[in-house]
Every structure is written in structure tokens, then in C-alpha cells.
Amino acid sequence: MEPYILYYWPTIxxxxxxxxxxxxxxxxxxRDVARGTKQGMAQLEAALDxxxxxxxxxxxxxxxxxxxxIGQTTNILLFLxxxxxxxxxxxxxRLWCNQLQLTIADIVAEAHDSHxxxxxxSYYEEQKKEARARSRYFRAERIPKFLGYxxxxxxxxxxxxxxxxxxxLTYVDLSLFQLVEGLRYAFPxxxxxxxxxxxxxxxxxDMVRERPNIAAYLRSKRRIPFNEDGIFRRYPELEKN
Amino acid sequence: MEPYILYYWPTIxxxxxxxxxxxxxxxxxxRDVARGTKQGMAQLEAALDxxxxxxxxxxxxxxxxxxxxIGQTTNILLFLxxxxxxxxxxxxxRLWCNQLQLTIADIVAEAHDSHxxxxxxSYYEEQKKEARARSRYFRAERIPKFLGYxxxxxxxxxxxxxxxxxxxLTYVDLSLFQLVEGLRYAFPxxxxxxxxxxxxxxxxxDMVRERPNIAAYLRSKRRIPFNEDGIFRRYPELEKN
Numbered sequence: 001m002e003p004y005i006l007y008y009w010p011t012i013x014x015x016x017x018x019x020x021x022x023x024x025x026x027x028x029x030x031r032d033v034a035r036g037t038k039q040g041m042a043q044l045e046a047a048l049d050x051x052x053x054x055x056x057x058x059x060x061x062x063x064x065x066x067x068x069x070i071g072q073t074t075n076i077l078l079f080l081x082x083x084x085x086x087x088x089x090x091x092x093x094r095l096w097c098n099q100l101q102l103t104i105a106d107i108v109a110e111a112h113d114s115h116x117x118x119x120x121x122s123y124y125e126e127q128k129k130e131a132r133a134r135s136r137y138f139r140a141e142r143i144p145k146f147l148g149y150x151x152x153x154x155x156x157x158x159x160x161x162x163x164x165x166x167x168x169l170t171y172v173d174l175s176l177f178q179l180v181e182g183l184r185y186a187f188p189x190x191x192x193x194x195x196x197x198x199x200x201x202x203x204x205x206d207m208v209r210e211r212p213n214i215a216a217y218l219r220s221k222r223r224i225p226f227n228e229d230g231i232f233r234r235y236p237e238l239e240k241n
Numbered sequence: 242m243e244p245y246i247l248y249y250w251p252t253i254x255x256x257x258x259x260x261x262x263x264x265x266x267x268x269x270x271x272r273d274v275a276r277g278t279k280q281g282m283a284q285l286e287a288a289l290d291x292x293x294x295x296x297x298x299x300x301x302x303x304x305x306x307x308x309x310x311i312g313q314t315t316n317i318l319l320f321l322x323x324x325x326x327x328x329x330x331x332x333x334x335r336l337w338c339n340q341l342q343l344t345i346a347d348i349v350a351e352a353h354d355s356h357x358x359x360x361x362x363s364y365y366e367e368q369k370k371e372a373r374a375r376s377r378y379f380r381a382e383r384i385p386k387f388l389g390y391x392x393x394x395x396x397x398x399x400x401x402x403x404x405x406x407x408x409x410l411t412y413v414d415l416s417l418f419q420l421v422e423g424l425r426y427a428f429p430x431x432x433x434x435x436x437x438x439x440x441x442x443x444x445x446x447d448m449v450r451e452r453p454n455i456a457a458y459l460r461s462k463r464r465i466p467f468n469e470d471g472i473f474r475r476y477p478e479l480e481k482n
Contacts, residue, residue: 054397055337058344058390070336072343074315079336095311095320096296102313103299109350117358118371119378130359130371137360149299156295 003029005064007044010035012230013182013223015073015108016061021174022077024217026084032222074101077171086171097165100153100172104179107146111182112231114138115238124228124235135238139190143183147198150176154200162203169211176201177208182232187239244270246305248285251276253471254423254464256314256349257302262415263318265458267325273463288312315342318412327412338406341394341413345420348387352423353472355379356479365469365476376479380431384424388439391417395441403444410452417442418449423473428480 004023008016010032023030034040046052047062047069057071063079070076078098081087087097112120117134118127150164159167164176180201184191195202208214217223226232245264249257251273264271275281287293288303288310298312304320311317319339322328328338353361358375359368391405400408405417421442425432436443449455458464467473 050393050397054399055340056393056397057340058347058387068333068336070340072340075336075340075343078339092309095309095316098319099296099298099311099313099316102316106299106350109347113354113358117354118374119382121378121382130374133359133371137362141360141362146299152291152297156291156297158295 001029002066003031005043006030006032007034007047007062007064008032008060009044010041011224011227013178013226013232014061014230017178017224018073018104018171018175019061019063019076019080020222021178021214021217022080022084022086022171024222025169025171025174025211025213026080026086027213028084074098074105077101077175081171086169086174088166088168088170093166097170097172100150100164101175103146103149104172104175107142107179108182108231110138110142111186114186115233115235124233128237131235131238132240135187136241139187139239143187143190144194144197147180147183147194147201151198151201154204162200162207164204169208173204173208174214177205177214180205182226185226186232186234188234189239242270243307244272246284247271247273248275248288248303248305249273249301250285251281252465252468254419254467254473255302255471258419258465259314259345259412259416260302260304260317260321261463262419262455262458263321263325263327263412265463266410266412266415266452266454267321267327268454269325315339315346318342318416322412327410327415329407329409329411334407338411338413341391341405342416344387344390345413345416348383348420349423349472351379351383352427355427356474356476365474369478372476372479373481376428377482380428380480384428384431385435385438388421388424388435388442392439392442395445403441403448405445410449414445414449415455418446418455421446423467426467427473427475429475430480 006019034044044060048056050056053069055069061073062069062071063076070079081097087094114135115124115131117130153164154162161167163169164172247260275285285301289297291297294310296310302314303310303312304317311320322338328335355376356365356372358371394405395403402408404410405413
């Protein structure tokens with residue numbers, strides 16, 4: 001099999017990280033093509049351009065898999081999950097995975113808007129006041145509601161093993177790990193304070209972190225550290241009341 | 242087949258409307274269960290409650306299809322598209338439909354935030370000033386970028402018939418119709434002014450509106466009019482510069 005090609009911004013985890021984690025766990029070869037070369041950035045831009053691609057994507061991440069060019073994070077994971085045993089085989093299990101991943105995507109978008117509530121095309125500094133208002137609400141109401149929901153998902157799963165879906169690891173578990181890690185980076189005090197509300201989710205994150213392929217990835221240079229250009233940003237003023 | 246049960250807010254189009262349009266076009270029986278009865282509202286709430294549902298949804302819309310309980314709009318459409326001939330049979334075609342639907346979901350979320358940029362749990366009146374700033378940006382940059390993208394999708398489709406995907410109607414076409422209708426309702430002047438930029442999209446909407454099942458639905462009482470409790474709201478002050 002020729003390696004997958006991942007087109008994503010080279011200096012951030014961002015939405016691409018949900019895809020990277022699935023590729024790393026599956027242990028399949030891929031080229032994170034925009035990292036380190038100008039040529040790679042040009043290839044990323046070409047994946048968004050109808051001049052050469054009849055199915056150009058609106059935005060990264062985009063994955064090339066042979067003749068397929070696949071955009072949208074949850075869509076890429078739907079594809080990878082089915083192909084690499086990171087999702088159940090049954091229709092019911094697949095739909096449930098996709099539903100949970102879409103719910104993760106919803107809170108990820110809200111986490112982004114906590115520092116960019118007015119416009120993605122303007123600097124954070126230009127919308128700082130509004131970001132404080134939105135972050136206050138995000139911390140007080142949205143984080144508890146979403147993570148409380150995922151805790152309930154884990155509790156309601158009748159299978160053993162503390163996975164989100166069934167009795168085996170799926171891409172949803174990897175994404176829940178990334179979500180919680182990101183929120184811990186952006187809002188450390190809030191997450192520390194609320195953590196007792198979701199013991200199963202905390203245990204799930206510990207389990208994902210220790211999986212051999214994930215542990216090796218997290219130690220490698222392929223894992224870009226969190227930073228203030230990504231989705232999860234640490235601005236201490238956004239954690240003040 | 243027993244009728245589908247749709248759980249959605251009874252007084253708005255909202256995200257449920259994308260599901261309603263697919264069910265209406267497919268001509269399959271369904272009960273829009275929360276409309277008109279308190280009992281129905283209780284059933285909607287039960288679909289979000291892990292006390293009775295091991296796969297409770299985070300939020301409506303939710304569709305019950307026999308033993309399946311399916312949440313998240315794009316996930317419901319993925320299911321209905323495959324089951325009722327509203328998506329291609331090939332993996333490539335299905336993934337492309339899902340990708341486009343996810344991109345529609347992205348602009349729908351941004352349309353919502355144009356009037357609620359700070360908090361969904363607060364009134365519009367409490368975030369009016371921020372809503373003006375976000376709407377200005379949404380109208381000037383985001384509507385042209387997203388609808389320009391969909392115009393390119395139509396142009397780049399090699400098949401005849403001016404559909405989004407392939408040579409047959411899919412649920413993506415129905416959703417593009419709903420998106421454009423909603424934006425026309427919320428921002429009539431903006432949409433009138435920009436319309437010449439997307440002739441194919443305009444033609445697609447005219448075509449969808451005239452499909453027999455859709456035309457009958459739009460004339461019926463089942464179609465709830467746009468209003469200021471939904472996602473697409475007409476607040477004239479949000480269209481001023």
C-alpha cells in the first residue's frame with residue numbers, strides 16, 4: 001500500500017491531530033506532507049484548489065488514500081476507523097462512533113471560539129474582551145455539559161474495558177484523549193477543579209496515553225507541542241472570572 | 242416498516258429541518274413526535290437521557306429507526322442517504338456527500354453564532370453588540386467563502402444535471418437548498434447583492450424547490466416558517482454596517 005498523505009498545517013496540532021492519533025495508533029505509514037518543506041505547503045494548498053482537484057476540500061485536514069481525497073476530520077476518521085479496525089464492524093456501532101466524534105467536533109469548535117468569538121480572520125488581541133466573556137461561559141457551562149455527557153457515555157457502555165464504544169479501542173477514545181489534553185492545556189485550573197466529576201474519562205485518557213504506539217508518538221518529534229496558534233490556547237486571562 | 246420517529250424542537254426548523262427535508266423527499270413515513278403534544282416533548286427528552294437510553298444523544302435532532310437511535314444531523318443524513326437512495330452507492334461518493342454535509346454544518350453553526358456569539362444560554366439582546374460585530378464579519382467574509390466553495394463544487398462536478406454529487410439528487414442538494422433559504426431569510430440584502438456570484442447554486446435551489454415531494458411539503462403545515470427562535474434569524478440591525 002502506498003503511504004497515506006496527510007495535508008495539514010505544519011506548526012499546530014489543530015484538527016489534524018485527531019487524524020494523526022488514529023494513523024499512529026493504527027501504525028500505518030503516512031506522510032505529514034506540509035511539515036518542513038515549502039513544496040509540502042504548496043501540495044496542501046493544491047488539495048484545496050478546484051483547479052486540480054474536482055473534490056477539493058474547504059479546509060484542512062485532508063487525507064489522500066490512493067485515489068480518494070478525503071476532507072473533514074470526522075469524515076477522515078469514519079474512513080480510517082472502518083479500514084484499520086478502529087471502529088466496530090456493525091452499522092449500529094459505526095453510527096454511534098460517528099455520532100460521538102461529531103459531538104467531540106462540536107466542543108472542539110466551541111473551544112476554538114472561546115479565543116476567537118468574533119472572527120477567525122482577526123487577531124485574538126482584537127477580540128480579547130469578547131473572548132473573556134465567551135470563555136467564562138465555556139468554562140462554567142459548556143465544558144461541564146460536554147465532558148459530563150462523555151462520562152455518561154462511558155458509564156452507559158455495557159461492555160467491559162472502559163472504552164467509549166464496545167469492548168475495543170476506537171478512534172473515539174483517541175479523540176477523547178486529545179480533547180481532554182487540549183482542555184487541560186488551555187484551562188488548567190478549571191480542568192483540575194472539575195476532574196472529580198469524570199473519573200472514567202480520566203482513566204480513559206491514562207489508558208490511551210500508555211498504549212505503545214501512542215506513547216511512542218507522544219515522545220517523538222512528530223508530536224507538535226500545544227501552542228498559541230492552535231485550537232487549544234493557554235491565555236491565563238481567559239481563565240479569570 | 243414502522244415509521245421513523247424524529248425527535249426535534251416543535252416550533253423551529255433548526256437543524257431538524259435538514260432531516261425533515263430528506264424524509265419528505267424520500268417519501269417515507271415519520272412522526273415528528275414533539276410537535277403538538279406534551280407527551281411528545283417528554284419522548285424527546287427521554288432520547289437525551291441515559292436513564293433509559295444507553296446511546297442517548299447530546300442534543301436533538303435524533304432519529305429512531307427500529308432498534309437504532311441516531312443523533313447528530315450529518316450522521317442521520319448519512320444513514321438516510323444510504324437507505325433511501327439519497328446518496329451514491331460507492332464509498333467515494335458517500336464520503337464526498339458526508340464531507341460536503343459537514344461543510345454545510347460548519348456554516349450553519351456560524352450562522353447560529355452570528356446572533357449568539359457569546360453564549361447559547363443567554364438572550365440575543367444580551368449579546369447584541371457582539372452579534373453585530375460577528376454578523377458583519379459573517380456577511381463580508383464567511384458567506385462569500387462558503388457559498389463560493391459550493392458554487393465551485395457544482396461547477397467541478399463532471400456529471401450532468403447541476404447536482405452537488407454525481408448525476409442524481411442527494412441529501413446534500415436538499416441541505417444546500419435549506420442553507421440558502423435560511424441565509425436569504427436572515428440576511429436578505431446581503432444575499433440579493435451576492436447572488437450573481439453563484440448562479441449554479443441559485444439554479445440548484447430552484448430545482449429542489451420544485452421537486453414534487455418538496456413542493457408539497459413546503460406548502461403543508463408540516464413546514465414551520467422561519468422565525469426568531471431558530472438558527473436563521475432576521476434581525477435587521479445585524480445587516481447594517
